[in-house]
Amino acid sequence: MRGEPSCPKCGGRVRAPGLFSDSWQCDVHGTVHPLQPVVPPSVEALGVVVKRAQVPVWMPWPLPLGWLFTGVATAGDDRTGGRATAVACSGPGPVGGMGEMLLVAEELGVGLGARYAGMPGPDPGPHLSVDRSPQVKVHAAGRPTPLWHVESAPPNRAVFAGEARGLWLWAILWPEQSGLLMYDELVLTDLRDAGGEVEMVPCGALSPRILS
Template sequence: MRGEPSCPKCAGRVRAPGLFADSWQCDVHGTVHPLQPVIPPSVEALDVVVHRARVPVWMPWPLPVGWLFAGVAYAGDDRSGGRATAVACSGPGPLGGSGELLLIAEELGVGLGARYAGIDGPDPGPAISVDRPPQTKLLAAGRPTPLWHVPQAPQDRAVFVGEALGIWLWAVVWPESSGMLLYDELVLTDLREAGTEVELLPCGALSPRLLD
């Protein structure tokens, strides 16, 4: 597991603010919101991210049957707060085997969602087009939220993206066949508003997808 912040766009090393720059810097991408080390799944660790986040911390709630919370990461620092969050869940795939789901909320330009999606970023770009209808919808914070399928993603995963509460919402699912989860009226809760219900969250093993 990484022990130092990294670039949310490329996982490269970043330099902390100092004498010559007042923001975190990546040699490739310039100013970035640093991706903090991935946090293994526990209610206490999740609570830390929830209280630092300035964007939603999305969780399917209730979780699909047999699914578990599998870790969390965020991009930002003590000064800026969390400007992107990534929550991992894992469980039985709808067609058998195991599945992994990452839900990423991020401000414009952070680039974390595109990185986990395996596409050029930092934002969805042509993936969201008013010229074609969304492929699916889910309920996010009580609001119907359209999502568009991203065909440019690698074949080992299914990627959907849209906007919820004015922030990018990415759903990245492994393997690709587990993308059927997104067609099953999935309900997302922003854990910043969940209160004590978070204490009931079942935790599993850390998802290796967060470390990619």
């Protein structure tokens, strides 16, 4: 588990603002919103991320049967707030075995979703065939939200992406067969709007996917 902020695009070390720069800097990617250290999943940790997030904190709610909240990550600092969030959930896969899901909300150019998707970044736009009908629709904060299947993603996962609330929304699932969950018109809640319901989220063990 990491103890220092890192680059959301590559995971490399970043330099804090100082005498010569008022922003976080990665040697490879320049100015970035730093990815904060991941802590074990708990209602308290989730509440901290929700409170400081400037972007949605998406979670399937209610969670699919048998699924648990298994981690949260955020990119940003105390000055800017969370500019990207990633929520991990794990549970029984639709065709057996365990499935894992990461939902990422982010501003343009942050690059956290592309990193988890294992794809060139920072944004999903170049990978989306928006001239074709979207493969799936989710209900995000009560609105039908189209997502496109990213066919160029690595073969061990299913990746879907689109826009919700004017920001990028990524859904990344392992193994690839777990992508079938996205065809059930999943209901996503922005936990910033959930109020006291956040305290009811069932927690499991930390997902290694959110550390990768």
